[in-house]
Amino acid sequence: MTDWLGMIPNPREPRPELRARVLARATRPESRARRWGWLAAAAVVAIALGGGAGYWTRATIVALSAQRDRLAAELAAVRDTLGFVRGPATRVAWVPVTTNGRLGGVTIFADSAARRWLVRCEGMAPNEPNETYQIWFVTEGGLRRAAVMTMDEEQATVMAMAFDVPDDVGPVTGAAMSIEPRVAADSAAPRGPMVFHLRL
Amino acid sequence: MAELYDALGPWVFGLASRILRDDAEAEEVLGDVFVQVWARIHQHEPSRGPLVPWVLSIARNRSLDALRRRRRWWRKADRWGAAQRLEDDGAVPVPDPAEAAVPGWPVHQEVHAALAALPADQRRVVLLAYFEGLTHSEIARRTGQPLGTVKTRLRIAHGKLAEALKHVKDWLR
Numbered sequence: 601m602t603d604w605l606g607m608i609p610n611p612r613e614p615r616p617e618l619r620a621r622v623l624a625r626a627t628r629p630e631s632r633a634r635r636w637g638w639l640a641a642a643a644v645v646a647i648a649l650g651g652g653a654g655y656w657t658r659a660t661i662v663a664l665s666a667q668r669d670r671l672a673a674e675l676a677a678v679r680d681t682l683g684f685v686r687g688p689a690t691r692v693a694w695v696p697v698t699t700n701g702r703l704g705g706v707t708i709f710a711d712s713a714a715r716r717w718l719v720r721c722e723g724m725a726p727n728e729p730n731e732t733y734q735i736w737f738v739t740e741g742g743l744r745r746a747a748v749m750t751m752d753e754e755q756a757t758v759m760a761m762a763f764d765v766p767d768d769v770g771p772v773t774g775a776a777m778s779i780e781p782r783v784a785a786d787s788a789a790p791r792g793p794m795v796f797h798l799r800l
Numbered sequence: 801m802a803e804l805y806d807a808l809g810p811w812v813f814g815l816a817s818r819i820l821r822d823d824a825e826a827e828e829v830l831g832d833v834f835v836q837v838w839a840r841i842h843q844h845e846p847s848r849g850p851l852v853p854w855v856l857s858i859a860r861n862r863s864l865d866a867l868r869r870r871r872r873w874w875r876k877a878d879r880w881g882a883a884q885r886l887e888d889d890g891a892v893p894v895p896d897p898a899e900a901a902v903p904g905w906p907v908h909q910e911v912h913a914a915l916a917a918l919p920a921d922q923r924r925v926v927l928l929a930y931f932e933g934l935t936h937s938e939i940a941r942r943t944g945q946p947l948g949t950v951k952t953r954l955r956i957a958h959g960k961l962a963e964a965l966k967h968v969k970d971w972l973r
Contacts, residue, residue: 603849603853603857604852604856604907604911604961604965604968605915605926605961606815606852606853606856606860607811607856607908608815608818608908608912608915608927608931609811609815609818610814611810611814611904611908612810612817613809613810613813613902614809614813614827614830615827618827618830618831619802619805619806619809621831622805622809622830623802625831625834625835626801626805626831626834626837627801
């Protein structure tokens with residue numbers, strides 16, 4: 601009904617040259633194809649941008665997650681180390697050692713309350729290929745295996761390791777280090793030469 | 801398509817010119833309308849209405865879209881204002897006899913007659929709604945009439961126009 605109101609204005613003859621232009625534009629075969637082509641191209645670009653953004657976002661998240669985990673691990677290690685230093689039940693011992701003619705030292709932070717040890721070795725000679733350093737807990741019942749610290753040629757001359765004192769190990773009164781054959785590093789008693797033996 | 805353009809081009813251009821008051825923009829709308837008509841001609845179902853109002857509704861919508869996004873309004877403000885002052889009083893546009901040879905002229909006259917039969921206040925709100933695309937609220941502000949009055953006038957006017965034009969058929973063959 602009201603659509604007929606479009607007939608209210610007087611008709612106006614468009615410029616004659618418009619006729620060919622309008623008809624050519626309207627009936628251009630590629631007009632639809634071009635429109636769809638543009639739409640398809642836009643869709644491809646949108647998908648590509650979306651995919652790229654998604655990939656970048658995921659890669660960024662993965663990288664940031666890895667960095668966060670690394671920093672968290674480093675922070676935990678720092679807190680652990682500070683715990684040894686600040687712990688009221690921590691005793692510190694330093695013993696000079698000579699290995700293979702080289703003078704070095706071993707520092708031991710022993711937290712008897714938390715039953716955790718932090719051992720730092722410096723300036724020690726690298727182990728022979730078939731040997732390793734073995735740390736021992738000195739207890740009333742004798743020596744108990746604590747940890748293996750292998751120093752290879754390519755490693756830094758400073759090495760630190762933290763470990764727990766197992767529950768089945770009684771009161772620890774001292775520490776010792778020996779050089780053990782690698783194949784026998786899990787032996788219950790020292791077989792090789794002792795590097796040091798001290799009371800805490 | 802050429803026949804459709806020859807038959808409806810002047811009406812589309814006339815409608816676009818009336819709404820936009822700018823020949824250059826009206827020519828752009830003219831081209832857009834026929835591109836759209838040709839692209840969607842398969843969507844038009846004769847059972848749901850005649851072809852001419854369908855094409856003219858496309859022309860009106862395109863023109864109103866152009867009117868709304870017009871950036872250069874300030875350059876045309878004078879012409880626009882002058883035209884509005886002439887037509888906002890509800891006066892019926894006067895047909896130009898020189899155009900009488902254009903196909904569809906009898907329908908044009910019938911629609912004019914139906915519009916002229918409306919009271920001036922109803923005619924004015926119909927023209928503001930159709931040719932300027934104003935909402936009911938905008939018409940109320942423009943005319944200084946209450947919103948309810950505008951709605952009532954439009955409803956009554958549309959009813960009268962529907963009754964007066966119900967016999968009008970497509971004049972295209």
